[in-house]
Amino acid sequence: MEYKFDEKARYSKTHEWVRVDGAEAVVGISDYAQNKLSDVVFTDLPAVGKELTRESAFMVIESVKAAEEVFAPVSGTVTARNEKLVRAPELVNKDPFGDGWLVRVRLSDVKELDSLMDLASYRKLVDTL
Amino acid sequence: MSFIPNTDADRARMLSAIGVASTAELFRDVPKDFRFPKLDLPAALSEHEILTQMDALSRLNAQGPQTPSFLGAGAYNHFIPAVVDAMVSRSEFATAYTPYQPEVSQGTLQAIFEYQSMIARLTGMEISNASHYDGATSTAEAVIMALNVAQWEKKRVLLSAGVHPQYRAVVRTYTQGMGLTVGGDESTSIGLVQLGALCDESTACVVVQYPDFLGRVAEPAQLSGLAQRAHACGALFVVVANPVALGLLVAPGEMGADVVAGEGQALGNHLSFGGPYLGFFAFRREHIRKSSGRIAGQTVDHDGRRSYVFTLSTREQHIRREKATSNICTNQSLNALTAAVYLTALGPGGLKRVAELCWHKAHYAASRITGLSGYSVPQGEFFHEFVVCCPRPVSRINARLFEKHGIIGGYDLGMDYPELGDAMLVCCTEVTTKEQIDGLVTALEDCRNV
Numbered sequence: 001m002e003y004k005f006d007e008k009a010r011y012s013k014t015h016e017w018v019r020v021d022g023a024e025a026v027v028g029i030s031d032y033a034q035n036k037l038s039d040v041v042f043t044d045l046p047a048v049g050k051e052l053t054r055e056s057a058f059m060v061i062e063s064v065k066a067a068e069e070v071f072a073p074v075s076g077t078v079t080a081r082n083e084k085l086v087r088a089p090e091l092v093n094k095d096p097f098g099d100g101w102l103v104r105v106r107l108s109d110v111k112e113l114d115s116l117m118d119l120a121s122y123r124k125l126v127d128t129l
Numbered sequence: 130m131s132f133i134p135n136t137d138a139d140r141a142r143m144l145s146a147i148g149v150a151s152t153a154e155l156f157r158d159v160p161k162d163f164r165f166p167k168l169d170l171p172a173a174l175s176e177h178e179i180l181t182q183m184d185a186l187s188r189l190n191a192q193g194p195q196t197p198s199f200l201g202a203g204a205y206n207h208f209i210p211a212v213v214d215a216m217v218s219r220s221e222f223a224t225a226y227t228p229y230q231p232e233v234s235q236g237t238l239q240a241i242f243e244y245q246s247m248i249a250r251l252t253g254m255e256i257s258n259a260s261h262y263d264g265a266t267s268t269a270e271a272v273i274m275a276l277n278v279a280q281w282e283k284k285r286v287l288l289s290a291g292v293h294p295q296y297r298a299v300v301r302t303y304t305q306g307m308g309l310t311v312g313g314d315e316s317t318s319i320g321l322v323q324l325g326a327l328c329d330e331s332t333a334c335v336v337v338q339y340p341d342f343l344g345r346v347a348e349p350a351q352l353s354g355l356a357q358r359a360h361a362c363g364a365l366f367v368v369v370a371n372p373v374a375l376g377l378l379v380a381p382g383e384m385g386a387d388v389v390a391g392e393g394q395a396l397g398n399h400l401s402f403g404g405p406y407l408g409f410f411a412f413r414r415e416h417i418r419k420s421s422g423r424i425a426g427q428t429v430d431h432d433g434r435r436s437y438v439f440t441l442s443t444r445e446q447h448i449r450r451e452k453a454t455s456n457i458c459t460n461q462s463l464n465a466l467t468a469a470v471y472l473t474a475l476g477p478g479g480l481k482r483v484a485e486l487c488w489h490k491a492h493y494a495a496s497r498i499t500g501l502s503g504y505s506v507p508q509g510e511f512f513h514e515f516v517v518c519c520p521r522p523v524s525r526i527n528a529r530l531f532e533k534h535g536i537i538g539g540y541d542l543g544m545d546y547p548e549l550g551d552a553m554l555v556c557c558t559e560v561t562t563k564e565q566i567d568g569l570v571t572a573l574e575d576c577r578n579v
């Protein structure tokens with residue numbers, strides 16, 4: 001199976017990605033993750049202002065066959081959520097690195113990014129799965 | 130006749146497959162003395178002997194129309210049209226266990242969908258689930274749902290003292306160990322306004338009963354006001370309702386309820402010594418992801434034909450495990466079907482008529498009892514139950530009512546509401562006759578000095 005990746009993003013072991021965008025970061029799940037979930041039917045997005053703690057669950061994504069928690073790849077405060085997902089949760093499947101993003105976060109510790117995988121390491125992880 | 134389907138040869142094969150010489154060897158880890166303890170049982174009886182014995186036992190019960198009963202308190206004696214039992218006892222419905230695979234169970238799923246549609250209309254809610262065990266568990270699930278909606282950031286639950294005492298006990302059992310504060314029901318002197326005043330930002334839900342356990346019917350404006358107060362605090366407004374009363378009263382959905390839960394036994398289900406009963410559970414669409422229980426939905430199959438499936442089961446424990454909205458996936462399908470057949474047989478007009486008859490009979494009874502010296506009925510609107518303040522302890526009055534007059538008296542409120550003193554909860558339904566009520570009045574007079 002060939003998966004898509006985003007070279008600008010950094011990745012967690014639990015298949016979330018984070019991409020720095022100015023003073024904030026965008027968070028989503030990887031193409032591998034959406035593929036394993038299959039058709040996403042609901043995203044239980046957190047409220048703006050919610051504090052995220054690295055490696056703690058902050059929302060749930062439901063697909064036709066599972067309900068999985070999404071873990072925060074970085075700590076910070078939610079500044080925006082992808083409201084398009086309320087009506088079109090399938091965007092997570094169609095464009096996981098683009099229109100299927102989940103939340104924007106104001107990072108509380110930029111250094112946390114260093115502990116995440118870069119594209120090469122994450123690709124290697126996915127290849128072993 | 131043997132009910133064990135496998136033969137000696139089958140058993141021998143199974144034992145050899147697992148490498149055990151005899152069945153007895155399977156129990157060798159159990160100390161010898163405990164393996165086959167002597168049971169002090171009488172000799173086996175034939176089927177005929179058993180039936181005779183059971184019949185004799187059942188005759189010891191005070192039962193049937195010859196024993197007038199004024200007990201209610203959550204379990205209600207209504208007339209059940211013959212069509213209800215005839216439909217429900219069909220083996221397709223009665224004998225199937227978890228018949229929910231859409232490929233083979235369209236009948237059951239459609240029946241559940243129709244039940245849900247009726248409950249949603251009756252309560253004024255958008256969605257109903259496939260049911261819970263009983264009124265108590267439904268009420269507790271409503272509380273859990275409110276905690277889920279608040280993402281467990283609110284730790285306070287307000288219960289009206291007018292909610293059934295057993296339902297409140299079950300709410301406390303369900304939520305123990307969750308670090309919650311459950312209160313508001315310390316005394317009946319805490320009215321709806323005071324309950325609203327107790328509501329704050331940390332409150333997940335406010336739960337009231339309509340009509341309440343004491344039969345009282347609050348003004349819709351009062352309940353709407355409490356709903357607004359709850360919503361202003363970010364809390365859900367939960368109404369525990371009697372579905373028969375809803376045939377007559379304003380639907381809770383019109384008064385701002387977010388969840389309407391309650392006991393559905395009164396809808397065509399027999400009293401049956403207290404169960405199995407039917408917990409109904411209806412709510413607003415916006416909270417559907419946080420709701421408990423199964424939900425049947427209508428869809429179309431591959432060929433575009435109308436069909437039914439369980440939907441949104443990702444909320445349930447077999448998929449979301451410990452993060453499920455409830456630990457209970459099951460429902461009371463046969464009892465829910467009973468309610469659906471009952472409601473269909475009566476129709477909206479019929480249900481309203483039943484409710485009116487209940488109301489009129491109870492009000493006739495109350496007006497007669499009010500006229501008795503020593504007895505009084507507190508002021509206020511009520512449905513088919515009302516409090517009677519008695520001149521003597523209710524236990525003594527009830528003993529004499531039964532032994533001397535063959536009447537089952539009302540529910541003794543002393544245990545649950547000591548602040549009410551010697552108070553009895555009297556219930557009348559459409560099957561209570563004027564003669565029975567007049568008989569009760571005469572008998573109560575006789576019990577004045579008991």
